[in-house]
Amino acid sequence: MRPNRLTVLLLLVAVFLLPLPAAASPQEEAPAVDMNEYIFGHIGDAYEWHITTINGKDISIPLLCILIDGGVQVFSSARLEHGGEYRGYRIAAKGQPHEGKIVRVSDGSRPVDLSVTKNVFGLIIDSIILVVLILLCARWYKKHDYLKEAPKGLAALLEPVIMTIENDVIKEAVGPDYKRFSPYLLTAFFFILINNLMGIVPVFPGGANITGNIAVTFVLALFTFLMVNLFGNKHYWKDILWPDVPLFLKAIPIMPAIEILGMFTKPFSLMVRLFANMLAGHIMLLSAVALIFLTAKMGPLLNGSLSFVAVVLGIFLDCLELLVAFIQAYVFTMLSSVFIGLAHQHPENETH
Amino acid sequence: MSLITPDFGLIFWMVVIFGVVFFILAKFGFPVITKAVQKRSEHIADSLKAAELARQSVQEAALQREQMLEQTRAEQGKIMQEASKTKDAMLAEARQKAQEEAAEILRGAREEIAAEKESALRDIRTEVSALSLAVAEKIVRKELEETPEQLALLDRLSDEVSSAPIN
Structure with missing residues (x-):
């Protein structure tokens, strides 16, 4: 009977919440919700970290x-708030080129922009959390006699995950000299995982759509690309430039061209997969929550029932996102391992 | 919308941040943990092997002890058997010796008896012949002359007497 009770409880909560929007603004007409701004404001990057709006106050x-424009310019993003101008810069307004980015007031062009944006700041916070967690875990092994003691606390939490990834993913996919690559692959896994998880947390240190940003996934894919190609063996390069196919396929370099294209499509697929999955997850969650605001003006009954639906859907999507956060980190690590492993293959008929 | 156009500033910071995180974790983080875990699993494998060896040696020792016990028991049985055999042999020998001795004694006695009897018989015979001769002499002396025919007859008579069984 438990699910039923839960349903009843949720319904009751929804019913009690019904009069609230009406009570909050009895006279004034609530402004229409701009869905575009709402969703892209949450998933996009920004020069400030918007937490909430209380009584119209952000x-x-x-x-x-940080701008490099014939010298380094450093100032607070508060100076550019609400279309403000500072030192000849402003944030390009809606509809203008470079919308939402810092541009020169004079001609609307962009300086070199190395600002610590919301995503950069989120990256820094998440990275500090990750480094602290892993170093604390590593410290346990230094401080304790790990041959005689079972791991406790953080080490007990992280060790199974680390060893599962190393033994089941990295070792299997990379092959015999997996030790050289496991630090990178483990770093990638935990980096993606922590950023994915922090992306689900809706309040301040979390909530930035980091792994759903193509620049971030681009860099991750770039690192994998470098790991694959900088350490590829002779056989890997021979397979790309002079593969075992009939001569006419290599004389006019069809196969080499395809193989070289393949070098780039593999990390490209990594980049797009992670980006699209995380972005889609954020958009789905935000859309579910947006149901409540969109239906606010459609009367208490519709608003209430759809709020209930939105909450249930939101809970479901949050659980799904937890799963996706892990799966995407896992998939990225596994595919990176596979690509590295493919660059380290030894053909069976090799004689030396 | 810059949703699918990567932003240069973010790429720059991402490279820096990920590079730093990678450097720190690859140097001080993951290798420490994975090495420790590997060492521990090796240690566990070694310990298991050692335990297995110890178990085997204990088993072997038990087996050996069992074998030794078995051997001792067998030896004990053998010794007992041998002792009983020796005893039997000794008894038999003693019995045989006693029998032989008894037989010897009997034989000696019998021989002695036979010899005694012989000598007694001879004595008797001599006595008898002398007696009968004396008797015959006494009887015949008066009536008969001592002729050779008479003497031969006497001898024959006394022989007959002596060869006759004594009852």
Whole structure:
């Protein structure tokens, strides 16, 4: 009977919440919700970290704007808030080229922009969390006699995950000299995992759509690309430039061209997969929550029932996102391992 | 919308941050953990092997002890058997010796008896012949002359007497 009770409880909560929107603004017409701004404001990057809006007042953390434009310009993003101008810069308004980015006031062109944006700041926070977690775990092994003691606390939490990834993914896919690559692959796994998980947390240190940003996944894929190609063996390069196919396929370099294209499509698929999955997850969650605001003006009954649906859907999507956060980190690591392993194959008929 | 156009600033920071995280974790983080875990699993494997060896040696020792016990028991049985055999042999020998001795004694006695009897017989015979001769002499002396025919007859008579069984 438990699920039924839960349903009843949720329904009751929804019913009690019904009069709230009406009570909050009895006279004034609530402004229409701009879905585009709502969703892309949440999943996009920004110069400040917007936390919430209380009574029309934005509460946000100003971040550093760093511009290189014939010298380094450093100032707080609070100076550019609400279309403000500072030192000849402003944030391009909606509809203009470079929308939402810092541009020169004079001609609307962009300087070199190395600002610590919301995503950069989120990356820094998540990275500090990750480094602290892993180093604390490593410290346990230094401080304790790990031959006589079972791991406790953080080490007990992280060790199974680390060893599962190393033994089941990296060792299997990379092959015999997996030790050289496992630090990178483990770093990639945990980096993606922590950023994915922090992306689900809706309040301040989390909530930035980091792994759903193509620049981030681009760099991750770039690292994998470098790991694959910088350490590829002779056989790997021979397979690309002079593969075992009939001569006419190599004389006019069809196969080499395809293989070289393949070098880039593999990390490209990694980049797009992670980006699209995380972005889609964020958009789905935000859309579910948006149901509540979209139906606010459609009367209490519709708003209430759809709020209930939105909450249930939101819980379901959050659980799904937890799963996806792990799966995407796992898949990225596994495919990176496979690509590295493919660059380290030894053909069976090799004689030496 | 810059949703699918990577932003240069973010790429720059991502490279820096990920590079730093990678450097720190690859140097001080993951290798420490994985090495420790590997060492521990090796240690566990070694310990298991050692335990297996110890178990085997204990088993072997038990087997050996069992064998030794078995051997001792067998030896004990053998010794007992041998002792009983020796005893039997000794008894038999003693019995045989006693029998032989008894037989010897009997034989000696019998021989002695036979010899005694012989000598007694001879004595008797001599006595008898002398007696009968004396008797005959006494009887015949008066009536008969001592002729050779008479003497031969006497001898024959006394022989007959002596060869006759004594009852």
